[in-house]
Amino acid sequence: MDWQKEDLKYIWHPCSQMKDYETLPPIVIERGEGINLYDINGKCYKDVISSWWCNLLGHCNPRINAAVKRQIDSLEHVIFANFTHKPAITLCQELMKVLPEGLCKFNFADNGSAAIEMSLKMSFQYHYQTGHPEKKRFMALTDAYHGETLGALSVGGVDLYSELYKPLLLDVIRIDGPDCYRCPLGKHCTGHCESENMFKGSSALPKEAGCNCECFKNAEEAFEKYASETAAIIVEPLLQGSAGMKVYPPLYLKKLRELCNKYNVHLIADEIATGYGRTGKMFAFNHAEVSPDIMCLSKGLTGGYMPMAIAITTQEIYDAFYDDYLKGKAFMHSHTYAGNPLACSAAIEVLKILREENIIEKANKNAVYFNKIIKEKFLPLKNVGEVRSIGLINAVELVKNKETKEPLDYTKRTGYQIYKKALEKGVLLRPLGDVIYFNPPLIIEKDDMDLVTDIALECTRAILRDTVV
Numbered sequence: 001m002d003w004q005k006e007d008l009k010y011i012w013h014p015c016s017q018m019k020d021y022e023t024l025p026p027i028v029i030e031r032g033e034g035i036n037l038y039d040i041n042g043k044c045y046k047d048v049i050s051s052w053w054c055n056l057l058g059h060c061n062p063r064i065n066a067a068v069k070r071q072i073d074s075l076e077h078v079i080f081a082n083f084t085h086k087p088a089i090t091l092c093q094e095l096m097k098v099l100p101e102g103l104c105k106f107n108f109a110d111n112g113s114a115a116i117e118m119s120l121k122m123s124f125q126y127h128y129q130t131g132h133p134e135k136k137r138f139m140a141l142t143d144a145y146h147g148e149t150l151g152a153l154s155v156g157g158v159d160l161y162s163e164l165y166k167p168l169l170l171d172v173i174r175i176d177g178p179d180c181y182r183c184p185l186g187k188h189c190t191g192h193c194e195s196e197n198m199f200k201g202s203s204a205l206p207k208e209a210g211c212n213c214e215c216f217k218n219a220e221e222a223f224e225k226y227a228s229e230t231a232a233i234i235v236e237p238l239l240q241g242s243a244g245m246k247v248y249p250p251l252y253l254k255k256l257r258e259l260c261n262k263y264n265v266h267l268i269a270d271e272i273a274t275g276y277g278r279t280g281k282m283f284a285f286n287h288a289e290v291s292p293d294i295m296c297l298s299k300g301l302t303g304g305y306m307p308m309a310i311a312i313t314t315q316e317i318y319d320a321f322y323d324d325y326l327k328g329k330a331f332m333h334s335h336t337y338a339g340n341p342l343a344c345s346a347a348i349e350v351l352k353i354l355r356e357e358n359i360i361e362k363a364n365k366n367a368v369y370f371n372k373i374i375k376e377k378f379l380p381l382k383n384v385g386e387v388r389s390i391g392l393i394n395a396v397e398l399v400k401n402k403e404t405k406e407p408l409d410y411t412k413r414t415g416y417q418i419y420k421k422a423l424e425k426g427v428l429l430r431p432l433g434d435v436i437y438f439n440p441p442l443i444i445e446k447d448d449m450d451l452v453t454d455i456a457l458e459c460t461r462a463i464l465r466d467t468v469v
């Protein structure tokens with residue numbers, strides 16, 4: 001059977017112009033092992049983007065496989081209202097050992113966007129039920145990404161996804177967030193990056209240009225003006241993924257925590273992409289040593305095995321919903337697959353593996369090497385504006401002009417050409433526009449780091465030669 005032809009007969013793939021599939025038909029994957037994916041012809045692809053950032057510990061990880069197999073023979077799913085099961089309870093107990101202080105109530109959903117919707121509704125309802133019905137708006141940063149459903153899309157700020165739908169979206173207060181590569185204030189972060197591997201930008205500006213998050217004044221101004229009508233601000237802590245793996249310092253989160261306390265505005269942490277060691281610590285908020293009021297988890301939560309998400313919140317928020325039934329204060333939000341036991345069993349095993357195999361510690365050691373070779377290989381290129389990194393995540397931003405940081409002409413689709421070329425050579429990159437990035441499973445080894453960066457470099461060079469004049 002011609003599987004590619006059959007696929008295109010039926011399937012509408014996510015986040016794709018289907019016409020592109022005429023020249024790049026879908027790759028039919030049969031099995032996975034570690035960072036490798038194998039197609040039906042046996043060709044290997046190195047999955048250095050963790051299959052959209054969710055695969056944490058390799059494909060077909062033997063321990064997670066075994067955990068799911070054990071679970072499936074006793075219970076696949078059960079309604080989660082009035083019923084519960086050991087895997088969900090155990091997962092909460094395990095998470096309590098690693099979560100930032102104060103987060104202790106777990107509301108389950110089945111995908112990241114749903115957890116975002118849930119947090120927004122939860123925050124609004126909290127204020128409504130504590131005497132502030134006027135707090136019904138949300139704040140978010142420029143270049144934010146929080147998912148694709150209408151509420152999540154509303155707080156998102158990447159035009160590629162949301163522009164067309166604006167007539168349908170909530171009226172969100174947009175704050176000009178940190179933009180460290182193209183800082184409008186001409187600052188350069190040097191001072192407050194605890195983790196050795198954070199913030200190794202390429203532009204070697206003098207120390208006096210060091211930043212103290214001066215751009216935070218944009219948030220202060222917005223709070224002064226709008227906090228009284230605002231329920232919550234939502235952020236992707238330290239790393240704006242879909243915006244091109246843009247990194248900003250923990251100090252920004254610290255300041256935001258203080259501001260939120262001052263104005264009775266919830267701080268929602270979208271840790272869907274940053275959680276589970278991606279930034280070098282268990283959660284990105286750990287770098288700032290403060291806690292959000294609501295934290296959303298998904299992606300790495302199940303190691304990339306199963307669709308599951310959780311919105312985790314505080315006793316204080318939970319208590320505002322707790323009353324006699326007829327008071328009508330309950331949170332009447334549900335998802336059919338909430339708390340799925342198979343997903344919970346994978347998620348429990350993920351936490352055990354992280355702990356027992358010192359995964360994050362090992363990944364942090366490898367991250368120093370990974371960042372070093374990526375900088376050595378890519379920075380000399382005329383069209384590489386910056387290499388930025390946090391944890392094992394590294395991004396290479398291609399520009400037309402290194403000095404002015406002018407972007408490449410997006411109509412040339414340079415990133416997409418590099419993607420296609422790298423696929424031919426067995427590396428799955430999927431750049432964000434003209435930002436090539438690596439966000440591999442935490443278990444990647446040095447020989448694979450050498451291999452994928454060599455191929456990425458070769459493809460980048462070749463395409464730049466053809467497309468950039």
Ligand SMILES: *Cc1c(COP(=O)(O)O)cnc(C)c1O
Nearest residue numbers: 111112113145146147270272273
């Ligand atoms: C992926 C992602 C989401 C959305 O999760 P889905 O499961 O794709 O709905 C939200 N926020 C961030 C930061 C993400 O990376």
